[in-house]
Amino acid sequence: MSKKRLGIGIIGAGFVANFHIRSWVGVRDADIMGIVSLSEEESSKAASTAVKLGVGEPRVFKSITDMVSDTNIDAVWICAPNFARIEVMEEIVHTIDSGKGELIGVACEKPLGRNVREARKMLELAKKANLLDGYLENQIFSPSVIRGKDIVWRRGAALTGRPYLARAAEEHSGPHMTWFWQGELQGGGVLNDMMCHSVETARFMLTPPGEPRDSLKPVKVTAHTSCLKWQDKKYAEILSKNSDGRLDYIKHPAEDFARSLIEYMDKDGKKIIVETTTSWCYVGAGLRLSMELLGPEYSLSINTLDSGLKVFFSRNVKGTVGEDLVEKQNAEVGLMPVVTNEESEYGYEVENRHMVRSFLDGKRPMENFSDGVNVTELLMTAYMSAENEKTVEFPPPDLESYIPSVAKGEWNPSRSK
Numbered sequence: 001m002s003k004k005r006l007g008i009g010i011i012g013a014g015f016v017a018n019f020h021i022r023s024w025v026g027v028r029d030a031d032i033m034g035i036v037s038l039s040e041e042e043s044s045k046a047a048s049t050a051v052k053l054g055v056g057e058p059r060v061f062k063s064i065t066d067m068v069s070d071t072n073i074d075a076v077w078i079c080a081p082n083f084a085r086i087e088v089m090e091e092i093v094h095t096i097d098s099g100k101g102e103l104i105g106v107a108c109e110k111p112l113g114r115n116v117r118e119a120r121k122m123l124e125l126a127k128k129a130n131l132l133d134g135y136l137e138n139q140i141f142s143p144s145v146i147r148g149k150d151i152v153w154r155r156g157a158a159l160t161g162r163p164y165l166a167r168a169a170e171e172h173s174g175p176h177m178t179w180f181w182q183g184e185l186q187g188g189g190v191l192n193d194m195m196c197h198s199v200e201t202a203r204f205m206l207t208p209p210g211e212p213r214d215s216l217k218p219v220k221v222t223a224h225t226s227c228l229k230w231q232d233k234k235y236a237e238i239l240s241k242n243s244d245g246r247l248d249y250i251k252h253p254a255e256d257f258a259r260s261l262i263e264y265m266d267k268d269g270k271k272i273i274v275e276t277t278t279s280w281c282y283v284g285a286g287l288r289l290s291m292e293l294l295g296p297e298y299s300l301s302i303n304t305l306d307s308g309l310k311v312f313f314s315r316n317v318k319g320t321v322g323e324d325l326v327e328k329q330n331a332e333v334g335l336m337p338v339v340t341n342e343e344s345e346y347g348y349e350v351e352n353r354h355m356v357r358s359f360l361d362g363k364r365p366m367e368n369f370s371d372g373v374n375v376t377e378l379l380m381t382a383y384m385s386a387e388n389e390k391t392v393e394f395p396p397p398d399l400e401s402y403i404p405s406v407a408k409g410e411w412n413p414s415r416s417k
């Protein structure tokens with residue numbers, strides 16, 4: 001099937017689906033032609049955003065089967081929650097297998113699965129249905145990451161040696177939906193939710209341009225997890241109230257802080273280090289992504305809150321609470337950074353352009369489900385290290401079947417030691 005333009009179906013109409021839709025103003029050769037979610041109201045709202053932005057005329061479908069069966073849909077973007085990954089993918093593949101629908105590709109949001117078994121199943125299902133697969137890790141497509149990597153490798157590394165250390169951090173004050181906070185549904189706490197970004201962005205920056213992923217081999221992982229804020233009585237009560245009693249962080253917390261140190265070896269046997277930090281207990285202006293890349297005679301740094309645009313509102317500007325200046329915004333007065341085009345700066349726009357171009361060219365995207373599996377393997381090894389409080393050699397035995405205790409509802413740091 002040779003196409004000049006793709007019809008995209010979006011599965012899920014929540015937070016991230018809307019990010020993708022808004023990013024589409026910078027995407028060529030594809031239109032958003034379908035949306036399906038558990039809420040018709042949410043889907044219709046997302047569909048009208050797409051129409052308003054001129055990025056497609058999506059039909060709201062009642063089921064994934066109906067959407068995949070529609071001849072206007074050539075590829076789907078999975079933007080449903082982590083706990084629905086496998087059922088969503090099985091329905092896509094079943095629709096194709098039963099001859100009701102045909103797709104070129106599937107793109108899936110992070111994390112690919114809640115554990116290695118799920119992530120690998122996603123990869124197997126995509127292969128079974130002969131689909132091109134894209135793993136939606138937006139941060140490696142962020143213009144400052146791409147441009148920074150290019151400059152550092154072309155100038156600094158070419159003349160003085162490769163970078164040896166990358167730091168990546170993602171921090172905000174806590175997720176917007178209850179399921180993210182529930183270890184069983186989400187797959188863990190902040191480590192699973194956000195370290196997937198940091199691990200992959202750091203690896204991407206450290207990999208020589210044009211070289212394959214396995215030019216860096218993970219050797220050892222040392223990690224730590226804690227619940228620093230949300231298990232305190234006052235904050236646990238806020239979580240309980242905001243979730244209609246579904247969250248009890250005194251008894252069933254998930255980590256709100258995690259760090260990892262991943263040791264890699266490059267092709268020449270040189271040690272390369274990745275250091276990541278993630279937290280749901282950072283109260284600043286809003287979401288902060290920071291990255292650093294260090295080499296023998298150079299360094300690079302990115303901080304998304306160091307934005308060019310800042311506004312100041314005096315205490316007399318008593319506006320309503322919003323998220324219009326920056327994602328996960330925490331305040332509306334004082335000196336506030338504004339991320340002028342979040343969809344572009346966080347990488348969604350370039351990511352979606354790449355996925356669409358790859359699907360149209362019949363090529364597997366450069367970031368695909370195999371990368372999603374690799375990221376999950378590293379995250380699960382990090383959980384093992386944190387649980388056992390020791391460095392773990394990669395790959396550890398039992399990685400395929402391992403489920404972190406936080407994802408089984410068995411993790412409670414206040415009860416240990």
Ligand SMILES: NC(=O)c1ccc[n+]([C@@H]2O[C@H](COP(=O)([O-])OP(=O)(O)OC[C@H]3O[C@@H](n4cnc5c(N)ncnc54)[C@H](O)[C@@H]3O)[C@@H](O)[C@H]2O)c1
Nearest residue numbers: 012013014015016037038039079080081082084109110177
């Ligand atoms: N790349 C990023 O930075 C980023 C940011 C946020 C979320 N995410 C990822 O995106 C995914 C969705 O997160 P979100 O914040 O949009 O969640 P959300 O809860 O805001 O939205 C989830 C949407 O999926 C729909 N849904 C739930 N189960 C479904 C099913 N079985 N079939 C079809 N639709 C279903 C819901 O109706 C809702 O519209 C998660 O996997 C999350 O990890 C990625």
